[in-house]
Amino acid sequence: MASQIVNELKYLEGATLPILHALQENFGYVDRRAVPMIADALNMSKAEIYGAITFYHDFREAPAGKRVVKLCRAEACQSMGCEDLVHYLETKQGIKIDSTSPSGHLTVETVYCLGNCALGPAALIDGALVGRVDKELLDAVCAERPHERMEG
Amino acid sequence: MPCAQSARMSGWKGDKMTTSPITIYIPRDAAALSVGAERVVKAMQDEAKKRGVDLKIIRNGSRGMLWLEPLVEVVTAKGRVAYGPVTQKDVVSLFDEKFFNGGAHALGHGLTEEIPFFKNQERLTFQRVGMIDPLSLDDYIAHGGFVGLKKALAMTGADIVQTVTDSGLRGRGGAGFPTGIKWKTVLNTHDEQKYIVCNADEGDSGTFADRMLMEGDPFTLIEGMIIAGVAVGATKGYVYLRSEYPNAHKIFGEAIQIAKKAGWLGKSVNGSGKAFDLEVRLGAGAYICGEETSLLESLEGKRAIVRAKPPLPAIKGLFGKPTIINNVMSLATVPWIMANGAKAYADYGMGRSRGTLPIQLAGNIKRGGLIEKAFGVTLKDVIETYGGGTASGRPFRAVQVGGPLGAYFPASLLDTPLDYEAFAAKKGMLGHGGIVVFDDRIDLARQARFAFEFCAKESCGKCTPCRIGAVRGQETMDQVIAGETAKLGLVKELCTLMTDASLCAMGGLTPIPVISALEHFPEDFKPAHKLAAE
Numbered sequence: 188m189a190s191q192i193v194n195e196l197k198y199l200e201g202a203t204l205p206i207l208h209a210l211q212e213n214f215g216y217v218d219r220r221a222v223p224m225i226a227d228a229l230n231m232s233k234a235e236i237y238g239a240i241t242f243y244h245d246f247r248e249a250p251a252g253k254r255v256v257k258l259c260r261a262e263a264c265q266s267m268g269c270e271d272l273v274h275y276l277e278t279k280q281g282i283k284i285d286s287t288s289p290s291g292h293l294t295v296e297t298v299y300c301l302g303n304c305a306l307g308p309a310a311l312i313d314g315a316l317v318g319r320v321d322k323e324l325l326d327a328v329c330a331e332r333p334h335e336r337m338e339g
Numbered sequence: 340m341p342c343a344q345s346a347r348m349s350g351w352k353g354d355k356m357t358t359s360p361i362t363i364y365i366p367r368d369a370a371a372l373s374v375g376a377e378r379v380v381k382a383m384q385d386e387a388k389k390r391g392v393d394l395k396i397i398r399n400g401s402r403g404m405l406w407l408e409p410l411v412e413v414v415t416a417k418g419r420v421a422y423g424p425v426t427q428k429d430v431v432s433l434f435d436e437k438f439f440n441g442g443a444h445a446l447g448h449g450l451t452e453e454i455p456f457f458k459n460q461e462r463l464t465f466q467r468v469g470m471i472d473p474l475s476l477d478d479y480i481a482h483g484g485f486v487g488l489k490k491a492l493a494m495t496g497a498d499i500v501q502t503v504t505d506s507g508l509r510g511r512g513g514a515g516f517p518t519g520i521k522w523k524t525v526l527n528t529h530d531e532q533k534y535i536v537c538n539a540d541e542g543d544s545g546t547f548a549d550r551m552l553m554e555g556d557p558f559t560l561i562e563g564m565i566i567a568g569v570a571v572g573a574t575k576g577y578v579y580l581r582s583e584y585p586n587a588h589k590i591f592g593e594a595i596q597i598a599k600k601a602g603w604l605g606k607s608v609n610g611s612g613k614a615f616d617l618e619v620r621l622g623a624g625a626y627i628c629g630e631e632t633s634l635l636e637s638l639e640g641k642r643a644i645v646r647a648k649p650p651l652p653a654i655k656g657l658f659g660k661p662t663i664i665n666n667v668m669s670l671a672t673v674p675w676i677m678a679n680g681a682k683a684y685a686d687y688g689m690g691r692s693r694g695t696l697p698i699q700l701a702g703n704i705k706r707g708g709l710i711e712k713a714f715g716v717t718l719k720d721v722i723e724t725y726g727g728g729t730a731s732g733r734p735f736r737a738v739q740v741g742g743p744l745g746a747y748f749p750a751s752l753l754d755t756p757l758d759y760e761a762f763a764a765k766k767g768m769l770g771h772g773g774i775v776v777f778d779d780r781i782d783l784a785r786q787a788r789f790a791f792e793f794c795a796k797e798s799c800g801k802c803t804p805c806r807i808g809a810v811r812g813q814e815t816m817d818q819v820i821a822g823e824t825a826k827l828g829l830v831k832e833l834c835t836l837m838t839d840a841s842l843c844a845m846g847g848l849t850p851i852p853v854i855s856a857l858e859h860f861p862e863d864f865k866p867a868h869k870l871a872a873e
Contacts (some may be wrong), residue, residue, distance in 0.1 A: 201639040204622075244624035257583075262545060316369050
């Protein structure tokens with residue numbers, strides 16, 4: 188499967204990022220074992236491939252939680268209280284930002300800007316952009332409860 | 340858009356629709372989706388079915404009045420009538436009040452184009468965004484699409500470049516470098532392969548114009564890139580899009596496929612015999628990729644380490660080939676300039692800032708969104724007249740313009756006009772036109788610390804002033820915040836060093852927010868302030 192992805196994309200100009208994105212999309216992370224495979228296909232060194240994986244914030248070397256919240260913590264969302272949400276998650280929900288909960292249920296990560304700066308605080312919840320994020324919404328995510336603002 | 344209005348008016352009889360459908364617009368823009376546009380679409384469809392109303396829903400881009408999203412527009416004989424912000428719970432009452440005939444409702448705003456926020460703009464780059472179906476070539480062409488390209492195809496490369504130069508268009512990515520000059524260098528550099536690269540790595544907080552355009556009028560960017568390719572003899576274009584924009588990725592990808600199928604992209608652009616092809620590449624969450632040389636490294640599949648200049652990308656760019664690298668806004672403005680002439684564009688603006696600026700009003704603001712205005716409008720006008728003050732209702736205290744590397748301005752500087760030089764004169768930066776408003780709860784010492792923290796996280800690591808300076812700055816600001824205000828001298832020294840010795844704007848401009856915070860808000864750096872705050 189991984190080698191199939193690599194072989195399909197290796198002919199692109201500058202194929203490293205497309206390959207890494209495709210691997211992560213399929214497997215949820217970029218496994219260390221893929222590094223020599225990509226290096227070989229692109230005629231690059233393993234160090235160059237590993238260097239690329241670690242340079243970019245997007246690529247994971249281990250699977251994320253079942254649900255992933257990418258919370259924007261850039262200035263526009265700061266002005267609307269995103270740091271209060273971070274504090275709330277850490278103190279009330281016991282979820283440390285930029286890590287995965289021990290149960291493996293939830294990963295909360297910092298991102299800088301989702302381009303939704305007039306409707307902050309913003310977050311990508313399981314890939315879907317949500318504006319005006321509040322504590323109630325985060326409670327629902329933490330409790331694995333459905334919430335009307337996350338449907339559709 | 341084809342004239343569906345008159346048909347719909349006559350189609351309504353009592354409680355049943357008879358013939359032609361009612362046309363409504365609900366955006367597929369990410370901001371609208373983020374507050375429930377998709378749920379409104381579904382509720383509208385269900386309700387229409389229940390009532391036997393023949394409803395045609397067009398998924399447009401956003402009109403840019405983001406506080407009204409999801410904004411539902413109904414086509415009427417008088418024009419499009421706006422309702423917003425609409426939630427799925429409002430749908431039944433909208434039908435009860437016959438919104439599909441433009442009926443009065445608590446969420447009604449009358450004609451969209453008469454809403455003052457929208458009416459008082461000069462929309463050139465954004466002329467079609469929110470107006471049309473972003474993925475309909477017919478709609479695009481009916482609203483002036485490809486007029487600029489057709490003109491360009493009949494011109495020499497040198498004449499196209501001259502037109503862009505004469506328009507006074509400057510790079511909208513941040514540096515404000517004249518676009519025509521870049522193009523001229525690529526035109527005059529001979530090589531069998533040249534590239535057009537679009538910088539869609541819109542990473543500045545408070546900015547979303549690139550995203551809105553790519554979602555709301557993607558063919559404009561495609562057209563602009565084709566014109567650039569035709570002008571300088573480049574046959575391949577790449578759009579480097581940030582991965583934080585999955586919705587734009589989807590819509591723009593669909594637009595490319597549609598343009599290919601219709602022959603606007605490919606071996607012979609619209610039968611002209613000139614080839615141009617286009618591909619989107621996703622970034623991977625690195626702010627530094629907005630810097631053009633690091634973006635090129637990333638496109639080449641490497642760590643996005645900033646390159647030393649010279650050589651300029653115009654001479655040795657992507658894969659060492661001559662490359663035009665421009666921001667989305669710059670490229671998307673070219674079709675308007677080609678269609679309407681350089682002078683028509685240059686007639687807008689002030690001083691050396693010609694044309695219009697897509698302003699993005701964001702942060703703690705009552706009415707945030709996209710405002711395209713000729714250069715020269717003041718910050719005060721934007722924040723108060725358009726924005727209506729803070730969202731929280733608390734007093735305004737500071738505004739950061741130009742993203743994370745831009746200055747924090749206090750109320751006393753709000754009469755500054757939006758103009759590259761006017762901002763530079765006040766030690767600020769217009770950048771990509773993002774304006775982030777803060778109320779009186781902002782702590783500028785913390786913001787100064789954050790500027791360093793952000794730089795430490797996002798530095799590519801190539802040059803020492805940025806890589807080490809940002810970390811030291813963050814540490815020193817921690818000490819200042821803890822009460823060691825004597826350390827501020829060290830912070831200032833560090834800022835001078837980073838400004839003078841960094842390789843690119845990341846390290847070089849990080850001191851701007853820090854110094855502006857210190858200069859305009861010194862009270863936030865005093866220990867007494869800290870005690871009072873706690």
